[in-house]
Amino acid sequence: MDTKRPALLLLCALVAGCAATYTVNEPYSAATIPPSVPSKTVASNTRSDSLLIGLAFSGGGTRAAAFSYGVLEALADSTIQWDGRERRLSDEVDVISSVSGGSFTAAYFGLFGDRIFEDYADKFLYRDVEGDLIWSTLSPASWGKLGSRKYNRSDLAAEYYDDILFEGKTFGDLIASKGPRLTINATEIALGTQFTFDAAQFGLICSDYASYPVSRAVTASSAVPMLFSSVIMRNYAGNCPFVLPPWEEAAKASEDKTTRAYKLVREMEKYADSEEMPYIHLYDGGLTDNLGVRPFLNRLALSGNSYQLAKAMGVGDVHRMLVIVVNAQSEMGTEFKQTDLDLTLGQAVDATSSIPLNSYSFDSLTLLRHTFDGLANDLTMRRCEDWTATRESAAGCDDFRAYLVEVDFDQLPDKKQRQMMKHLPTSFRLSVDEVDSLRAAGRQILADSPAYQAFLLSTDKQPPL
Numbered sequence: 001m002d003t004k005r006p007a008l009l010l011l012c013a014l015v016a017g018c019a020a021t022y023t024v025n026e027p028y029s030a031a032t033i034p035p036s037v038p039s040k041t042v043a044s045n046t047r048s049d050s051l052l053i054g055l056a057f058s059g060g061g062t063r064a065a066a067f068s069y070g071v072l073e074a075l076a077d078s079t080i081q082w083d084g085r086e087r088r089l090s091d092e093v094d095v096i097s098s099v100s101g102g103s104f105t106a107a108y109f110g111l112f113g114d115r116i117f118e119d120y121a122d123k124f125l126y127r128d129v130e131g132d133l134i135w136s137t138l139s140p141a142s143w144g145k146l147g148s149r150k151y152n153r154s155d156l157a158a159e160y161y162d163d164i165l166f167e168g169k170t171f172g173d174l175i176a177s178k179g180p181r182l183t184i185n186a187t188e189i190a191l192g193t194q195f196t197f198d199a200a201q202f203g204l205i206c207s208d209y210a211s212y213p214v215s216r217a218v219t220a221s222s223a224v225p226m227l228f229s230s231v232i233m234r235n236y237a238g239n240c241p242f243v244l245p246p247w248e249e250a251a252k253a254s255e256d257k258t259t260r261a262y263k264l265v266r267e268m269e270k271y272a273d274s275e276e277m278p279y280i281h282l283y284d285g286g287l288t289d290n291l292g293v294r295p296f297l298n299r300l301a302l303s304g305n306s307y308q309l310a311k312a313m314g315v316g317d318v319h320r321m322l323v324i325v326v327n328a329q330s331e332m333g334t335e336f337k338q339t340d341l342d343l344t345l346g347q348a349v350d351a352t353s354s355i356p357l358n359s360y361s362f363d364s365l366t367l368l369r370h371t372f373d374g375l376a377n378d379l380t381m382r383r384c385e386d387w388t389a390t391r392e393s394a395a396g397c398d399d400f401r402a403y404l405v406e407v408d409f410d411q412l413p414d415k416k417q418r419q420m421m422k423h424l425p426t427s428f429r430l431s432v433d434e435v436d437s438l439r440a441a442g443r444q445i446l447a448d449s450p451a452y453q454a455f456l457l458s459t460d461k462q463p464p465l
Helices: 004-018 059-074 101-125 128-138 140-146 153-166 169-177 200-205 214-221 246-252 260-269 294-301 307-311 343-390 417-420 431-448 450-458
Strands: 051-057 079-082 085-089 093-099 182-190 193-199 231-234 279-284 320-327 401-408
Touching: 051 059, 051 101, 059 101, 059 320, 059 343, 059 431, 093 279, 093 431, 101 153, 101 169, 101 182, 101 214, 128 153, 140 182, 140 450, 153 214, 153 231, 169 214, 182 214, 182 294, 193 200, 193 294, 214 231, 214 279, 214 307, 246 260, 294 343, 307 343, 320 450, 343 401, 401 431, 401 450, 417 431
Parallel strands: 051 093, 051 320, 093 182, 320 401
Antiparallel strands: 079 085, 182 193, 182 279, 231 279
């Protein structure tokens, strides 16, 4: 027996591992999806142009993934009469903005559509994903890879998510599928700002949006610091013909330096110097926005004009807008209130992370509600002015209604059920009963929402032709 053979094999594995590297985002090319893809992405043969449905899925591990999945199930069970035909609401979803755990559900639905109702629960929700990732890290087959400077735990996780869920699909595949537009959100840790996986963000860094793997975007969106490593991207800014939209140029040139628009443009500018910032390090999107609502608020702030933004996104003639925010916000355990002992390390970490996150989420929701209060009136007024000036008739310009639906655990009528949902761990391992309870809660809360019921009733009136 050759006693040197095992050692030789191990050495070969380690050497091979040293060559392992993360998937690098490609630079801009002529085939790149342009940085101005409209909200509808690619025209669907079925979705109505006069109806806009947007979903926001929060972070929160499997808890958030299952809760948002329950809302999708409810939409699949709901039909309306619109544009002269019966429509299933899940087929009318135009855009999904997601964070962390919610990104798994958003991405799978965006890529595979109705297939999510057949196999997603078994593939992901009921799976001990956390245990699988731990064993994958400990596996000798991974040692060589993880020994490389350019390959880390998040790269391993992205490969795992591709194996069990995403099948190597890219954002180009998403566009070809004619599914809803995905806005997957992460956090650029050096800048402390939100990084959105969409065509506009990729245009800013002069990178190819279409070729980027969806699995890596989802991994970045859910990469909790300390538990996961950062997802690394190259910054190619300055090497493509990207230009800011006119309203963003106006915000940049403004003399008023106190506006949100000015702040947002300046944050975008930080990516412009690729020599100063050649690499982008991404972590969990919940660090900057755990609800996934900031992209909408930011774009509205940058445009300063709801109708201008609607036209730029290809939805200027929309008559009904439904936005559903699925908030799987947790509530930290407070057992320490019953004792005079100091907090454990785990309790202290939980408190210091959840307190600012929950406070920021509250502020985001407050801003969103305030925005919605004036959105319908502002868009209607500006659209009627535009139609009067540019069309033979402005009839129907005032037929616009916007509905904001919030789906969160506080809306559950039973106190014990609310407490149970809020105290479920933020992990990727829940029991089958816990997952099914979350799915049922998502369906129930949406169905019981007065705003959702008002939207359904509003669809009885057909939009003007």
